[in-house]
Amino acid sequence: MAHGIVDVARAAGVSTATVSRALRGLPNVTAATRERVRRAADELGYVPSPSAASLASGRTRTIGLITPWVAHWFFANVIEGAERALRVEDFDALLYTFDVTRERRRRRVDPDVLRRRVDGVLVVGLPLEADEVETLEGLGQPLVFVGAGAPGQVGVGVDDVATARRAVAHLADLGHRVIAHVSGEPDDVLPWSPAVRRAQGWRAELAARGLPSAGLEVHGHFDVAGGRASTHALLDRRPDTTAVFAASDEMAMGAVLALRDRGLRVPGDVSVVGVDGHEMGEHLGLTTMAQNAHDQGVTAASMLLEMITGAPVPADVVFPTVLVDRGSTAPPCDRIVTSA
Amino acid sequence: MAHGIVDVARAAGVSTATVSRALRGLPNVTAATRERVRRAADELGYVPSPSAASLASGRTRTIGLITPWVAHWFFANVIEGAERALRVEDFDALLYTFDVTRERRRRRVDPDVLRRRVDGVLVVGLPLEADEVETLEGLGQPLVFVGAGAPGQVGVGVDDVATARRAVAHLADLGHRVIAHVSGEPDDVLPWSPAVRRAQGWRAELAARGLPSAGLEVHGHFDVAGGRASTHALLDRRPDTTAVFAASDEMAMGAVLALRDRGLRVPGDVSVVGVDGHEMGEHLGLTTMAQNAHDQGVTAASMLLEMITGAPVPADVVFPTVLVDRGSTAPPCDRIVTSA
DNA sequence: CTGTTAGCGCCTTCAT
DNA sequence: ATGAAGGCGCTAACAG
Numbered sequence: 001m002a003h004g005i006v007d008v009a010r011a012a013g014v015s016t017a018t019v020s021r022a023l024r025g026l027p028n029v030t031a032a033t034r035e036r037v038r039r040a041a042d043e044l045g046y047v048p049s050p051s052a053a054s055l056a057s058g059r060t061r062t063i064g065l066i067t068p069w070v071a072h073w074f075f076a077n078v079i080e081g082a083e084r085a086l087r088v089e090d091f092d093a094l095l096y097t098f099d100v101t102r103e104r105r106r107r108r109v110d111p112d113v114l115r116r117r118v119d120g121v122l123v124v125g126l127p128l129e130a131d132e133v134e135t136l137e138g139l140g141q142p143l144v145f146v147g148a149g150a151p152g153q154v155g156v157g158v159d160d161v162a163t164a165r166r167a168v169a170h171l172a173d174l175g176h177r178v179i180a181h182v183s184g185e186p187d188d189v190l191p192w193s194p195a196v197r198r199a200q201g202w203r204a205e206l207a208a209r210g211l212p213s214a215g216l217e218v219h220g221h222f223d224v225a226g227g228r229a230s231t232h233a234l235l236d237r238r239p240d241t242t243a244v245f246a247a248s249d250e251m252a253m254g255a256v257l258a259l260r261d262r263g264l265r266v267p268g269d270v271s272v273v274g275v276d277g278h279e280m281g282e283h284l285g286l287t288t289m290a291q292n293a294h295d296q297g298v299t300a301a302s303m304l305l306e307m308i309t310g311a312p313v314p315a316d317v318v319f320p321t322v323l324v325d326r327g328s329t330a331p332p333c334d335r336i337v338t339s340a
Numbered sequence: 341m342a343h344g345i346v347d348v349a350r351a352a353g354v355s356t357a358t359v360s361r362a363l364r365g366l367p368n369v370t371a372a373t374r375e376r377v378r379r380a381a382d383e384l385g386y387v388p389s390p391s392a393a394s395l396a397s398g399r400t401r402t403i404g405l406i407t408p409w410v411a412h413w414f415f416a417n418v419i420e421g422a423e424r425a426l427r428v429e430d431f432d433a434l435l436y437t438f439d440v441t442r443e444r445r446r447r448r449v450d451p452d453v454l455r456r457r458v459d460g461v462l463v464v465g466l467p468l469e470a471d472e473v474e475t476l477e478g479l480g481q482p483l484v485f486v487g488a489g490a491p492g493q494v495g496v497g498v499d500d501v502a503t504a505r506r507a508v509a510h511l512a513d514l515g516h517r518v519i520a521h522v523s524g525e526p527d528d529v530l531p532w533s534p535a536v537r538r539a540q541g542w543r544a545e546l547a548a549r550g551l552p553s554a555g556l557e558v559h560g561h562f563d564v565a566g567g568r569a570s571t572h573a574l575l576d577r578r579p580d581t582t583a584v585f586a587a588s589d590e591m592a593m594g595a596v597l598a599l600r601d602r603g604l605r606v607p608g609d610v611s612v613v614g615v616d617g618h619e620m621g622e623h624l625g626l627t628t629m630a631q632n633a634h635d636q637g638v639t640a641a642s643m644l645l646e647m648i649t650g651a652p653v654p655a656d657v658v659f660p661t662v663l664v665d666r667g668s669t670a671p672p673c674d675r676i677v678t679s680a
Numbered sequence: 681c682t683g684t685t686a687g688c689g690c691c692t693t694c695a696t
Numbered sequence: 697a698t699g700a701a702g703g704c705g706c707t708a709a710c711a712g
Contacts, residue, residue, distance in 0.1 A: 002455075002456070004704095004705055004706085005705065005706060005707095006705085006706095014682075014683085015682065015683045015684075016683090016705090016706075016707090017682070017683060017684080017685095017706095017707080017708080018681085018682055018683075019706095020706065020707060020708090021681095021682090021707095024707095027681095028681055028682080029681070029682085030681065030682090033681080033682085047452050047455040047456065048705080048706075049395070049456045049704085049705050049706070050391075050456060050457050051390075051391045051392075051394035051395040051400070051456065051704080051705080051706090052391075052395050052688090052704070052705035052706040052707085053705080053706055053707075054391035054688090054706090055389070055391040055392050055395050055687095055688045055689065055690085055704090055705080055706075055707090056687080056688055056705075056706045056707040056708075057688085057706080057707055057708080058688080058707095060391070062434075065435075069420060070410060070416050070419050070420040070423070071413075071416040071417045071419075071420045071634075072416075073411075076410050076411040076412075076416045077411045079410050079411075079435070080409060080410045080411045080437060083410070083435050083436075083437050084437060084439065087436070087437070092434050092435075092457070093434065093435045094402075094432050094433065094434060094435075095405075095419070095423050095432075095433045095434075095435050096423075096427070097420060097423050097424060097427070099424065112387050113432075115342075115387040116342070116387065116389045116390060116391065116689095117390050117432070223619070224619050224620060224622075225619075253620060253623055256623065257622065257623060279563070279564050279565075280564060280593060280620050280623075282564075282597065283593055283596065283597060283620075283623060283624055284623055284624075294411075344688095344689060344690085345689065345690060345691095346689085346690095354698075354699085355698065355699045355700075356689090356690075356691090356699090356700095357691080357692080357698070357699060357700080357701095358697085358698055358699075359690095360690070360691060360692085361691095361697095361698090364691095367697095368697055368698080369697070369698085370697065370698095373697080373698085388689080388690070389688085389689050389690070391688080391689080391690090392688070392689035392690040392691085392704090393689080393690055393691075394690090394704090395688085395689080395690075395691090395703095395704045395705065395706085396689075396690045396691040396692075396703080396704055397690080397691055397692085397704085398691095398704080456705095
């Protein structure tokens with residue numbers, strides 16, 4: 001029923017080797033022969049077996065997408081972009097989520113599930129421990145990181161430190177002096193983690209301006225609920241806060257919710273800035289440092305494909321972030337604060 | 341370097357056949373032998389080649405996830421749920437996006453890319469033409485639909501008609517008499533498309549109550565920008581509209597934006613209800629018919645795995661939707677309308 | 681430019 | 697319960 005390469009070979013009156021070469025566009029095949037083979041393959045509805053091709057060639061035309069989540073803005077957009085770039089080159093995208101649940105620390109990335117199954121690996125937004133990177137490298141295949149690099153690895157992303165500094169600068173320029181930071185999980189401590197770098201940028205910009213940062217950083221889950229909880233904790237401690245820089249738009253929205261919970265107006269009482277450029281940020285008029293996640297996915301996938309063919313690629317591609325002022329920031333007012 | 345089954349066989353002092361049986365948990369292997377084989381495999385760091393296994397067995401332990409997008413609430417959550425359910429059973433998830441871009445009609449689903457590559461197919465939120473379903477069935481593999489069924493196919497989803505009716509009933513009960521509907525693309529016309537069924541439910545509930553529907557339906561893209569544009573078009577035509585039922589939360593958020601654009605308050609001037617239970621709906625206090633997309637993904641994946649093993653599964657699994665009142669609905673006020 | 685011939689690494693009868 | 701051996705369908709030398 002399902003025709004194989006031998007059927008095509010017979011129908012075209014050539015050997016299977018020629019069929020293989022003709023169909024894959026390899027050189028050393030007459031245009032006429034190639035055409036004849038193509039026609040025969042078409043008529044028989046021939047589709048090569050990927051397993052057989054992989055087994056024989058050692059290549060899978062598949063890349064592994066490693067990510068903690070897919071249902072988050074940055075991740076979904078990177079994955080969508082990457083998958084489409086891969087599809088154009090007839091590569092398949094295998095999805096591996098290493099769930100970072102709120103309950104427990106994620107399980108370690110296990111390279112065995114990828115072994116002999118992919119030609120390359122794209123790590124999306126997952127800051128890996130040094131030894132995890134090492135075991136991934138042990139696969140002997142190209143590795144590209146998006147949205148969370150690793151030392152010495154090819155990466156695509158934004159300048160998290162500069163992004164954070166720009167956001168904080170915007171708030172400080174408005175006159176704010178108590179600028180808090182809603183950051184990620186407390187156990188997210190790797191120096192190359194975006195959350196850590198954004199916190200670092202926040203601290204650096206404050207320091208550069210002689211503003212305090214001590215006691216103004218709160219940690220929590222990297223989503224709406226996390227941002228909301230963190231902000232409540234922050235305001236309990238520091239009701240004198242007049243501005244919040246959140247490490248993602250999702251957390252920033254949580255911050256807005258928390259402020260609303262407490263009857264505080266944005267930006268009347270407290271200004272808020274996020275990072276991402278989430279489509280829905282427009283609703284709340286959320287000011288943000290926007291980035292293009294989709295294109296980062298496309299770029300990372302393309303680089304990975306280049307590496308697979310042995311072509312040289314830059315060690316790092318840095319995407320720009322741009323301040324989009326949608327109104328959630330304003331000069332501080334002289335709110336009466338009961339206590340600190 | 342990479343050890344094969346023969347290495348394990350030699351190390352364990354058995355044949356490759358026994359290794360294969362032992363490692364896959366097949367019967368007819370002494371507990372002692374199995375243990376010895378396991379230990380040998382462990383020590384050698386043996387990982388079977390999926391290509392070789394597929395070629396020999398005809399099974400791939402991979403399922404194909406067909407979806408128009410991943411960066412949309414429903415899709416991202418279903419995919420995330422499905423991938424995790426598959427991973428538990430050591431199945432891989434291959435991602436295939438058939439981009440429904442706003443510019444042009446999507447390309448038809450091409451089963452060839454799936455041929456000999458997957459053991460089953462999960463179609464996520466993509467209403468397929470009858471003949472597309474037929475060609476997919478031609479793969480001879482189990483097929484499950486989530487969030488957009490197809491006649492005679494196994495499906496997981498919600499009761500779209502009832503969901504829409506419930507939403508409209510809520511608005512009508514509040515006293516609204518001009519209840520508009522923000523629907524999906526105009527060329528999304530398959531009777532089993534969620535958008536079509538929701539519109540149908542909206543119309544049915546209005547009819548049941550003797551309320552008009554003519555001229556109150558607008559079509560557009562299934563996202564925030566689409567909902568916003570549609571709502572503007574609607575209000576241009578029918579400024580007397582006091583309530584809007586949008587076919588998704590994303591579009592409902594667009595509707596809220598449009599209303600805000602025109603200086604109308606929600607729910608003061610116009611009430612809005614969406615569908616999904618989007619995490620961010622809470623911000624705008626968006627009332628919605630909530631559904632659990634993640635669990636639909638888990639269920640669909642589990643059913644597909646059952647079908648692969650030949651187990652019987654129900655023809656349809658219907659998930660509940662529940663009205664979550666977050667405040668974007670209220671009784672209509674007597675707004676002065678200049679003209680209709 | 682094309683054909684021949686070994687494998688690729690595992691699964692699966694069929695014996696034993 | 698275990699072993700022997702023939703594929704699975706294709707690619708990649710190597711000839712010619």
